[in-house]
Amino acid sequence: MKTVMERKKETKPLTEQPNKENNPVALNIENLNIYYGDNHAVKEVNFSIEKNGVTALIGPSGCGKSTFLRSINRMNDLIPGARSTGGIIYDDVNLIDDDINVVALRKEIGMVFQKPNPFPKSIYNNITHALKFNGIRSRKKLDEIVEESLRKAALWDEVKDRLHESALSLSGGQQQRLCIARTLAMKPNILLLDEPASALDPISNAKIEDLIIELKKDYTIVIVTHNMHQASRISDKTAFFLNGVLVEFDKTDKIFTNPSKKDTEDYITGRFG
Numbered sequence: 001m002k003t004v005m006e007r008k009k010e011t012k013p014l015t016e017q018p019n020k021e022n023n024p025v026a027l028n029i030e031n032l033n034i035y036y037g038d039n040h041a042v043k044e045v046n047f048s049i050e051k052n053g054v055t056a057l058i059g060p061s062g063c064g065k066s067t068f069l070r071s072i073n074r075m076n077d078l079i080p081g082a083r084s085t086g087g088i089i090y091d092d093v094n095l096i097d098d099d100i101n102v103v104a105l106r107k108e109i110g111m112v113f114q115k116p117n118p119f120p121k122s123i124y125n126n127i128t129h130a131l132k133f134n135g136i137r138s139r140k141k142l143d144e145i146v147e148e149s150l151r152k153a154a155l156w157d158e159v160k161d162r163l164h165e166s167a168l169s170l171s172g173g174q175q176q177r178l179c180i181a182r183t184l185a186m187k188p189n190i191l192l193l194d195e196p197a198s199a200l201d202p203i204s205n206a207k208i209e210d211l212i213i214e215l216k217k218d219y220t221i222v223i224v225t226h227n228m229h230q231a232s233r234i235s236d237k238t239a240f241f242l243n244g245v246l247v248e249f250d251k252t253d254k255i256f257t258n259p260s261k262k263d264t265e266d267y268i269t270g271r272f273g
């Protein structure tokens, strides 16, 4: 069985191929359908996600945003009865193919969830746990990655003197930034964020938003959010879903100032959902 990385080496990376606006593409979504048993949760979705940008997924509860997001790094595999058809094309590999190495995939495409979920371990060990599992043993190397990841997640200055204290002693916002640091330590290309700030206070929320804007220089970010202000502040492109259908996908400015579809306008102006 070939890993995502092994298959990548054989092909020209899709990321070198521009989309119609001439921006490099990280993921091409082609006729994607996702089902839970008889429930057709995501229907014939087609669009491309740009590299080094923030793509926001918006829409009312139950419209399929999280299902779509989870399908990108195959988290839906854990749900009995879930199945997908179509394509999520990443570096010329279809991520829904059966022979994808899901462990390798999840290193390249990391995910952060709504509720911070640090391990009940020290701050340091939260970051090194998966690294050690992947065979990195050198203390110097581990120290370097811990510092680099915590700096990237804008947490280093707050925790550098307490790296061996429990992660559970951190505030909710700090725990979420630690979860982002833990994901960054695996050196992903893409970050999937499922409402990463919705369980946090406004100040922590603002820090996460600032962090996302900073991180998009180095990563492709896809974020599910119910917060319209957040979507308009931090994203470059926005995808509006309704009943599993991608109703509209465009530049965020356009979606929020002059949407093409009435359903999009009704949603962003709060008329439903």
Ligand SMILES: Nc1ncnc2c1ncn2[C@@H]1O[C@H](COP(=O)(O)OP(=O)(O)OP(=O)(O)O)[C@@H](O)[C@H]1O
Residues within 6 Å of the ligand: 036, 039, 041, 059, 060, 061, 062, 063, 064, 065, 066, 067, 068, 079
């Ligand atoms: N684990 C699951 N098992 C079965 N059906 C599910 C599961 N998760 C979601 N669904 C169904 O898939 C559809 C889309 O749900 P999903 O959670 O993706 O929507 P969402 O837009 O992310 O909603 P929310 O904003 O409330 O999180 C819904 O009909 C939901 O009931």
